[in-house]
Amino acid sequence: MLTTIRYQPLNLARWLIWSSFALLLLIAPKLFTHGAALSLLSQIGTLMIFGLSFNMLLGQGGMLSFGHAVYSGLGAFFAIHAMNLAGAGQIPLPLPLIPLAGGLAGMGFGILFGYVTTKKSGTTFSMITLGMVELVFACSLMFPKFFGGEGGISSNRVYGEALFGINFGPQIQVYYLIAVWLFISTVAMFAFTHTPLGRICNAVRDNPERAEFVGYNTQWVRYLTLIVSAFFAGVSGGLSAINFEIVTAENVSAVRSGAVLLFTFIGGIGFFFGPMIGAVIGVFLTVMLSDLTKAWQLYLGVFFIVIVMFAPGGIASLIMLQLRVMVHGMLRKIALPFLKVSLSCVLAFCGLVMLTEMLYQRSLEQAAGPILHLLGMTLSVQNWQDWVLAVLVLLTGTTGFFFFSKPYMYVWNLVNTEIEDKIRRSQA
Numbered sequence: 400m401l402t403t404i405r406y407q408p409l410n411l412a413r414w415l416i417w418s419s420f421a422l423l424l425l426i427a428p429k430l431f432t433h434g435a436a437l438s439l440l441s442q443i444g445t446l447m448i449f450g451l452s453f454n455m456l457l458g459q460g461g462m463l464s465f466g467h468a469v470y471s472g473l474g475a476f477f478a479i480h481a482m483n484l485a486g487a488g489q490i491p492l493p494l495p496l497i498p499l500a501g502g503l504a505g506m507g508f509g510i511l512f513g514y515v516t517t518k519k520s521g522t523t524f525s526m527i528t529l530g531m532v533e534l535v536f537a538c539s540l541m542f543p544k545f546f547g548g549e550g551g552i553s554s555n556r557v558y559g560e561a562l563f564g565i566n567f568g569p570q571i572q573v574y575y576l577i578a579v580w581l582f583i584s585t586v587a588m589f590a591f592t593h594t595p596l597g598r599i600c601n602a603v604r605d606n607p608e609r610a611e612f613v614g615y616n617t618q619w620v621r622y623l624t625l626i627v628s629a630f631f632a633g634v635s636g637g638l639s640a641i642n643f644e645i646v647t648a649e650n651v652s653a654v655r656s657g658a659v660l661l662f663t664f665i666g667g668i669g670f671f672f673g674p675m676i677g678a679v680i681g682v683f684l685t686v687m688l689s690d691l692t693k694a695w696q697l698y699l700g701v702f703f704i705v706i707v708m709f710a711p712g713g714i715a716s717l718i719m720l721q722l723r724v725m726v727h728g729m730l731r732k733i734a735l736p737f738l739k740v741s742l743s744c745v746l747a748f749c750g751l752v753m754l755t756e757m758l759y760q761r762s763l764e765q766a767a768g769p770i771l772h773l774l775g776m777t778l779s780v781q782n783w784q785d786w787v788l789a790v791l792v793l794l795t796g797t798t799g800f801f802f803f804s805k806p807y808m809y810v811w812n813l814v815n816t817e818i819e820d821k822i823r824r825s826q827a
Contacts (some may be wrong), residue, residue: 417586422576428571437570438642443682444577445638448584450663450674450681452631457660458668459592460624461604463515463525465656466532467632471652473508473535474501474633476546479554479640494556494567498580498637505633506626513625517618520607524621532653539648551647554640567641577638581631584631589671591624591627600624658685661699665706669711676714701751727821729814736807743799750793753778757789 427440449471456462478501485492492500516527539546546552557568565572581626591597599620602610607617609719642647658681666677684702688695724730753773760771762778771778778785 412759420585421582424582425576428574437574439682439686441570441574441642442576442686443678444574444581445635445642446659446662446681447675448581448631448635448638449659450666450678451585451588451671452628452635453659453663454668454674455588455591455624457663458670458673459597459604460600460621462520462625463653463660464516464528465525465653465660466516466528466535467628467659468514468653468655468753469507469532469535469653470508470629470632471636471639472646472655473636474505475636475640475646475650476552477501477633478637479552479644479646480545482554482556482558482640483552486555489644490690493559495576495579495703496640497641498634502630502634504638506630507726508633509626513622513629517621517625520617520621528656529653532651532656535651535680536648536653540760545645546648549648551645555620556641556644572743573642577642580634580638583753584634585675588631592671596623596627615647634742645737664758665703665713667715669712670682670715670719673713673715676718680714692759694759697755698752723818727818729817731808732814733807735802736810739803740800740807743796743803745796746792747796747800750791750796753789754786754793757786 400763425671431440444740449467452463452471453467456464456467478497481490481492481500482494482497484490485494485497512531516524516531519527556573557566559566567573567576599610599615603615603617603620610620611617630722636646636650639650662677662681663674665680666675684695684699688698692698706713720729724733756771756773757778757780760769760778769779769781771780778789780786
């Protein structure tokens, strides 16, 4: 018998990326030392897992779901009930394995609901998932014994004997628990993309008719992918239950499903790491920005519209395009036009913020007064010069953008044409 020896070189780039990711998770609490930083990092971690699980459907399978919060929310409810049972000594389940209980619950409901939803694709699939999330949300108010009614279900994550002094009371310990699950889940979901199921899922997304022609059952491919996605969504729900120690009906609402769709699209559905970027932006816009201004939803809407219009591939696509230019040593050719466009965008954004905040301040003038402190300036809604200044800043930025964007796009297209020619010559 002949033995075939195959040499497979070590993928140093992949090992470097994953090692850097693990190191970043390890030192993140040292880099961000603000009082609320640990809480924000924990929320980002759970949202990253949720976004990556959602992108298994949308980015890899082409399934636009409006009800993905069903699996994370139900996983969170089962996880918090498991915490209460474990805390009462009725089941021997340590806290680090609680997310696994949420994942198994999410997978179970993925098996149940997915068999129905994945029988159709496209718009029909989206509408069925929307009806599913509304159904589950209605049930959450109809069965208060399990869902806790409007108050939800609360728990205490500190139970059992501490192991090596770790009882998961301090937020830093909860963060590292979330970080471990995030790393494991990210590796597992990335590995899924290289499995035969992950590959055929891409084929079903791109051309379902051809996939059926070569013998694959597209409904079963969508169904199995949804089950795997639901498992990781349940894991994120379990981690959320540990982090907040409460789960409410909002966890299974269409609002939560819409949020993960929004943030995943902003990050970039065409790239594996896109939802991770979207999670960072999502927590910043919904948590940090909401503490700074009452107009945070307006900014979120404007930001989403800008991404859809000018970068439909998401933030990840912008990063990869710039890296491509940098790798080929042509960044200096677009540096000056890019700087002009960027400064114009910053000016337009500042003008928009000034006008928006002044309008909000005017509507709240009796309660908050006419004075507004913004961007290092003191503005008054009763001073017409401040309104003129805000309009001028907005008009200057907008005019500059339209004036500099065409030269920038000309240089950008020229540079990318040179890169394509260079690649073709090297391949020839």
